[in-house]
Amino acid sequence: MVTMPLMILGGLATMINNLPIPGFQEFMNSIFANESWKGFGDSVWEGTFAVLSVMIAYLVAHNLSKGYGKDPVATGVVSVASFFALGGATGMSSTGLFVAIIVAIISTELFVRLIGNEKLVIKMPDGVPPAVAKSFAALLPAMIVISIFGLITAIFAAFGFDDIINSFYEAVQQPFMGMANTYWSALLLAFITPFLWFFGLHGANMIDPFMQTINAPAIEANINAISNGDVAPYIVNKPFIDSFVNLGGTGATLGLIIAIYLVGRRNKAYKVVNNLSVAPGLFNINEPMLFGLPIVLNPIMFIPFIIVPMVLVSVAYFATSIGLVPVSTVMPPWVTPPVIGGFLATQSFSGAVLAAVNLILSVVMYIPFVKMGVDQALKKIAEEE
Incomplete structure (x- = not known):
């Protein structure tokens, strides 16, 4: 946690030196002789x-x-x-x-x-x-x-x-990183974090030590490969999960918030929790939703809470592997709002589009379960009355 700002800063500094904008390198070289302008980014990386x-x-x-x-x-x-x-x-x-x-x-x-x-x-x-x-x-x-x-x-x-x-x-270490870069490992990561959260365990914190051991080397290897004109070798890293899977927090709960606004307003309890959850949800903080709705130990929400991240990681992995979206090379702060995080992580508008597509998918997948929850709540109220 202490080194997280350093990795973010190091990634941003390297990004500045290698911005994939046509004409940027030539423009900077015309102002500063002998690529001396890259000294700032190089020095920050050294630190x-x-x-x-x-x-x-x-x-x-x-x-x-x-x-x-x-x-x-x-x-x-x-x-x-x-x-x-x-x-x-x-x-x-x-x-x-x-x-x-x-x-x-x-x-x-x-x-x-x-x-x-x-x-x-x-x-x-x-x-x-x-x-x-x-x-x-x-x-x-x-x-x-x-x-x-x-x-x-x-x-x-x-x-x-x-x-x-x-x-x-x-x-x-390198073979281990290669194993962690597979689609199946990405699918496992997308499954195990919400699965632990469903039982009230902080899945993100429990998985984070594993993520960090593969995260920094993977990002550095991607940056070095792109700098040398090679293909970035590692698709799966923390910015990939944060930017395309954990949209609004574990379980892509920003999609759930939007789904409740669309079809769940008849349930007053849902509406109150949703209004309290939307602001932190925009910054990927979803404890109000996890414990307030609740999602924890809620059998109706168990299926989408588990399935949605697995679908999103599948879409993001294959979109990246076939070249529709660049590999993530920059680690935005985890509180970066969805869609913006996708752009910053990949330094590409296609990253923002992928994050937006995944957000829409999460809304669509949550809607049937929100309707089911609302119907059950209203039925229970009617029986009590």
């Missing part, structure tokens, strides 16, 4: 995507250590040092993301246990400032943890693996 794994190595350790009630800053520093001891200098960008997460978890688990061992604490004399005493208390545990990762690097080097980060990326 965001280029050091993403280093930040993740620190932040994962920082937050995990905080959960253990230990010194988060010291733990984060040890994690970063361990990452570089393992050869992190070759994988500071998103290519080292998996390794950074693994190193952060392992180094933290080791460090918090060692720092709690009194035999490893260097006790300072009375009168020494607390900050100094605290740093010496962590001295031996930090040395041990970092040395372990240095030893691992030396062992791998002895077997001919001089670059652990890139070797891991080629052997594990």
